[in-house]
Amino acid sequence: MNRYPKRDDLRAMSGYHSPQVSVKVRLNTNESPIEPPAEFVRELAAAVGAIRWNRYPDRAARDLRGAIAAMHHVSPDNVFVANGSNEVLQSVLLAYSGAGRSVATFEPTYQLHSHIARIAGATVVNGQRNADFTLSEDEVQRVLREHQPSVTFLCSPNNPTGMAEDPDIIASTIRSAPGVVVVDEAYAQFSPHTALQYVNEDSRVAVSRTFSKTWSMAAARLGYLIAPTWMIEDLEIVALPYHLDALKQVAGVIALKYLPHMERGVAEVVAERERMLREMRSMPLTVWPSQANFILFRPEALAGNAPGSGSASGAGRTVWQRLLESGVLVRDCSSWDGLANCLRVTVGTSTENDAFIAALRNALSARD
Numbered sequence: 362m363n364r365y366p367k368r369d370d371l372r373a374m375s376g377y378h379s380p381q382v383s384v385k386v387r388l389n390t391n392e393s394p395i396e397p398p399a400e401f402v403r404e405l406a407a408a409v410g411a412i413r414w415n416r417y418p419d420r421a422a423r424d425l426r427g428a429i430a431a432m433h434h435v436s437p438d439n440v441f442v443a444n445g446s447n448e449v450l451q452s453v454l455l456a457y458s459g460a461g462r463s464v465a466t467f468e469p470t471y472q473l474h475s476h477i478a479r480i481a482g483a484t485v486v487n488g489q490r491n492a493d494f495t496l497s498e499d500e501v502q503r504v505l506r507e508h509q510p511s512v513t514f515l516c517s518p519n520n521p522t523g524m525a526e527d528p529d530i531i532a533s534t535i536r537s538a539p540g541v542v543v544v545d546e547a548y549a550q551f552s553p554h555t556a557l558q559y560v561n562e563d564s565r566v567a568v569s570r571t572f573s574k575t576w577s578m579a580a581a582r583l584g585y586l587i588a589p590t591w592m593i594e595d596l597e598i599v600a601l602p603y604h605l606d607a608l609k610q611v612a613g614v615i616a617l618k619y620l621p622h623m624e625r626g627v628a629e630v631v632a633e634r635e636r637m638l639r640e641m642r643s644m645p646l647t648v649w650p651s652q653a654n655f656i657l658f659r660p661e662a663l664a665g666n667a668p669g670s671g672s673a674s675g676a677g678r679t680v681w682q683r684l685l686e687s688g689v690l691v692r693d694c695s696s697w698d699g700l701a702n703c704l705r706v707t708v709g710t711s712t713e714n715d716a717f718i719a720a721l722r723n724a725l726s727a728r729d
């Protein structure tokens with residue numbers, strides 16, 4: 362069979378790369394290590410029995426949007442819900458980017474912003490962060506001025522680097538951006554601040570959130586956007602009818618009842634993160650500070666290699682491989698722009714983190 366050629370603009374692209382290897386300790390995708398409470402599972406099981414499976418779900422997802430709106434003190438008309446925040450972002454890009462429009466990101470940042478924008482047919486403009494991964498006011502203003510992006514992404518806290526964006530730069534970006542500004546707050550519960558206060562009918566600001574991380578619900582694929590009502594109306598044009606199934610809608614409503622459980626989980630993860638940072642700072646690594654549930658780090662030199670030879674020989678990749686051989690999977694960011702030799706570890710349970718620390722110590726001292 363001859364393959365049929367895909368769209369020209371997809372030729373240079375490949376799919377999302379985050380290997381799902383089955384190992385004992387998986388610290389590569391920033392999920393919560395904590396399971397939802399047993400009461401949640403029981404309540405959900407009961408609710409499944411009440412679903413009318415022969416009928417389409419509520420297309421407007423009223424109960425779920427109402428519950429999310431109540432939590433954020435906004436109207437349900439300010440809430441758009443989709444299958445993971447990735448689908449939320451895709452919907453924004455379908456509505457506001459596309460052929461002939463440009464989308465701005467500040468690298469290194471979440472790769473899906475550029476990836477989905479390209480799939481939507483937009484031209485992606487990658488601004489650069491400072492060497493310490495903070496945003497540069499001058500660079501943001503340059504990108505906005507020169508490229509007039511129809512969508513500008515900020516990511517706070519930023520994945521994979523870990524810190525919340527500077528609130529003054531978030532504010533000035535919102536003031537100057539010619540198009541929509543999306544602040545991706547997938548890790549909001551860890552952050553000292555949010556951009557939610559900028560969302561109003563006269564702004565073009567949208568804040569995206571997800572159930573995948575702090576809410577311990579990655580399996581459900583549920584995310585949402587808080588935005589002005591006119592934006593929600595635009596997103597409803599591009600959303601497929603009944604895109605949110607009944608099971609997911611009810612799972613989201615029930616999950617939100619367990620807010621205190623979620624908040625306790627965040628506190629536990631933060632305590633573990635600080636412990637990991639202390640341990641990692643005593644190793645031959647560059648370790649970046651984190652306001653999220655993951656830590657970016659770079660091996661500086663491996664035993665048996667001269668210091669600095671790490672980059673050429675791929676110290677990051679070598680350490681990633683050695684960790685994997687010890688049964689610990691982390692994220693290999695070493696081929697990403699601006700992240701040579703960098704790896705990212707998700708904060709897991711204390712047992713998982715202990716396994717990671719021990720494996721990392723070994724990986725750094727092992728000789729080939």
Ligand SMILES: *Cc1c(COP(=O)(O)O)cnc(C)c1O
Nearest residue numbers: 445446447471520547571573584
């Ligand atoms: C994990 C993550 C998401 C979440 O995507 P879902 O589709 O909701 O699972 C979105 N943005 C960032 C920056 C993330 O790290």
